[in-house]
Amino acid sequence: xxxxxxxxxxxxxxxxxxxxxxxxxxxxxxxxxxxxxxxxxxxxxxxxxxxxxxxxxxxxxxxxxxxxxxxxxxxxxxxxxxxxxxxxxxxxxxxxxxxxxxxxxxxxxxxxxxxxxxxxxxxxxxxxxxxxxxxxxxxxxxxxxxxxxxxxxxxxxxxxxxxxxxxxxxxxxxxxxxxxxxxxxxxxxxxxxxxxxxxxxxxxxxxxxxxxxxxxxxxxxxxxxxxxxxxxxxxxxxxxxxxxxxxxxxxxxxxxxxxxxxxxxxxxxxxxxxxxxxxxxxxxxxxxxxxxxxxxxxxx
Numbered sequence: 553x554x555x556x557x558x559x560x561x562x563x564x565x566x567x568x569x570x571x572x573x574x575x576x577x578x579x580x581x582x583x584x585x586x587x588x589x590x591x592x593x594x595x596x597x598x599x600x601x602x603x604x605x606x607x608x609x610x611x612x613x614x615x616x617x618x619x620x621x622x623x624x625x626x627x628x629x630x631x632x633x634x635x636x637x638x639x640x641x642x643x644x645x646x647x648x649x650x651x652x653x654x655x656x657x658x659x660x661x662x663x664x665x666x667x668x669x670x671x672x673x674x675x676x677x678x679x680x681x682x683x684x685x686x687x688x689x690x691x692x693x694x695x696x697x698x699x700x701x702x703x704x705x706x707x708x709x710x711x712x713x714x715x716x717x718x719x720x721x722x723x724x725x726x727x728x729x730x731x732x733x734x735x736x737x738x739x740x741x742x743x744x745x746x747x748x749x750x751x752x753x754x755x756x757x758x759x760x761x762x763x764x765x766x767x768x769x770x771x772x773x774x775x776x777x778x779x780x781x782x783x784x785x786x787x788x789x790x791x792x793x794x795x796x797x798x799x800x801x802x803x804x805x806x807x808x809x810x811x812x813x814x815x816x817x818x819x820x821x822x823x824x825x826x827x828x829x830x831x832x833x834x835x836x837x838x839x840x841x842x843x844x845x846x847x848x849x850x851x852x
Contacts, residue, residue: 562684563683570791570796575594576609579598653728657736670701678704679705705721710748732764733764742801742802762809765844766847781793813852823845
């Protein structure tokens with residue numbers, strides 16, 4: 553179903569189902585005698601959501617074949633490992649520099665509040681739809697999971713007044729904050745993406761950092777979402793990315809943040825794969841294109 557201005561979702565529908573898909577990929581990357589990731593909560597969370605396709609994907613009952621350079625099991629594991637390690641390292645480095653508050657925007661089934669080695673006194677804020685927050689909190693509590701930081705949830709839609717809700721939850725705008733917007737930007741209209749960064753800037757003391765994707769759409773086929781959707785249906789997925797993404801020209805995060813005084817460092821997809829010892833698949837639908845990638849920006 554195509555997006556609307558006031559749509560909502562849980563972890564089985566619309567944008568929420570993509571969060572479950574991402575967790576399924578983390579679960580796959582955490583499998584085997586030589587796991588690429590260590591996320592013990594991804595697998596049980598996906599099973600608790602109960603989307604049959606993703607459970608079978610984790611169990612190897614259905615899924616990718618090695619003849620697809622983007623959607624083979626190996627490619628999916630490596631792609632998710634590259635992405636997860638980037639944002640993991642971002643938070644580890646930010647807190648290593650002394651930052652003691654982190655905000656995970658559109659947190660979905662993100663488990664970093666439970667598995668990263670947060671320094672004592674760190675507060676991790678998670679923002680997402682109320683149903684998503686409630687489900688993850690309840691499920692992880694039932695599994696006996698304990699946060700490794702002080703976790704505070706902010707159950708609100710990012711289209712609403714989330715800055716006020718975040719401050720009400722305790723965010724100290726006089727202290728630097730580490731922000732992540734992982735896998736979020738393409739699900740926002742172009743103008744909403746700009747407002748997101750404006751709101752982050754308004755809440756960020758000097759020394760704050762943000763990590764997100766750098767999307768160079770000029771090197772990606774215009775119908776890439778539809779083509780990737782068609783390919784993913786071969787592994788049983790019914791998520792229509794072309795309906796969930798917002799089209800149209802948009803500022804890149806790199807340009808927008810740099811123009812507003814943030815110091816931006818970009819790691820291309822190819823560089824990110826190489827940093828993990830992987831080779832970027834030779835395919836035009838490889839993750840965001842080789843010239844796209846990830847960025848960290850710091851506010852002076």
